[in-house]
Amino acid sequence: MNATDPIHPTPTPSSIHTEQSHIHSDLRKIVARHAQYPFKKPYAEHNRQAFALMMDAWAQRGFPPLILDSGCGVGESTLHIAHAHPDCFVVGVDQSQVRLQTQKTWWHASIPDNLLWLRADVVDFWRLLAAQLTEHKQSLHKHYVLYPNPYPKIGQLHKRWHGHAVFPNLLALGGTLEVRSNWHIYVEEFTQAVTQLTHQTPEFCGLLTNLEPITSFERKYQARGEKLWGVRFVLHGSAHGHI
Numbered sequence: 001m002n003a004t005d006p007i008h009p010t011p012t013p014s015s016i017h018t019e020q021s022h023i024h025s026d027l028r029k030i031v032a033r034h035a036q037y038p039f040k041k042p043y044a045e046h047n048r049q050a051f052a053l054m055m056d057a058w059a060q061r062g063f064p065p066l067i068l069d070s071g072c073g074v075g076e077s078t079l080h081i082a083h084a085h086p087d088c089f090v091v092g093v094d095q096s097q098v099r100l101q102t103q104k105t106w107w108h109a110s111i112p113d114n115l116l117w118l119r120a121d122v123v124d125f126w127r128l129l130a131a132q133l134t135e136h137k138q139s140l141h142k143h144y145v146l147y148p149n150p151y152p153k154i155g156q157l158h159k160r161w162h163g164h165a166v167f168p169n170l171l172a173l174g175g176t177l178e179v180r181s182n183w184h185i186y187v188e189e190f191t192q193a194v195t196q197l198t199h200q201t202p203e204f205c206g207l208l209t210n211l212e213p214i215t216s217f218e219r220k221y222q223a224r225g226e227k228l229w230g231v232r233f234v235l236h237g238s239a240h241g242h243i
């Protein structure tokens with residue numbers, strides 16, 4: 001993303017089928033509620049174990065700057081990010097073991113050793129990591145949330161990350177946060193929700209052009225001629241220093 005185009009959607013092919021034409025009218029209220037009441041769902045044991053595994057792997061490397069690729073799917077973006085950031089430790093997290101284990105036959109270089117793929121639910125993983133980073137007054141270096149499930153039905157707002165109770169924890173991870181979607185309303189809502197809780201404006205928000213695809217969904221949407229949207233915030237958490 002290297003321009004600051006405003007979002008001006010025009011009719012183009014889209015795989016998003018929705019009745020929703022604007023930012024959801026309940027979004028502000030829901031975001032405020034989630035900021036007020038901490039999300040206390042118990043952690044699943046397998047997510048705790050995945051988190052412990054990540055902490056061990058990060059420690060073994062001497063705690064370099066940490067990059068998270070949340071909902072990484074088959075892990076293609078994790079490979080590109082790790083390759084582009086050899087001084088960072090890059091963790092790709094997805095809840096689907098099948099996707100993570102997909103043979104990377106399309107990747108023709110060697111697998112970078114600064115990378116870890118982890119099966120976990122980010123709802124737990126983000127909370128565990130946010131607690132860890134906050135305790136040490138640290139933050140992520142970068143955080144990618146690329147093509148999250150859009151949940152475009154009007155009644156599914158609570159399933160979108162900005163409408164989910166875990167959202168304040170996602171923000172507490174800090175760092176440069178980048179979200180991409182083929183649904184402009186997802187990006188507009190996400191932007192509004194981040195600004196509501198952090199009072200920050202995005203470094204970039206708009207149409208993604210001249211994009212070299214780094215994920216399988218990105219490639220698929222581009223091949224169909226769909227427009228792709230992104231937003232990037234450089235989150236300055238009050239107590240956070242970059243690691």
Ligand SMILES: C[S@@+](CC[C@H](N)C(=O)[O-])C[C@H]1O[C@@H](n2cnc3c(N)ncnc32)[C@H](O)[C@@H]1O
Pocket residue numbers: 070071072073074077093094095096099120121122123146147148149215216217218
């Ligand atoms: C639409 S796919 C996009 C995958 C990849 N980022 C890409 O662009 O190709 C969304 C991914 O998010 C993962 N996902 C959804 N909810 C999740 C959760 N709570 N924890 C971890 N992964 C999740 C899904 O398994 C899926 O792989």
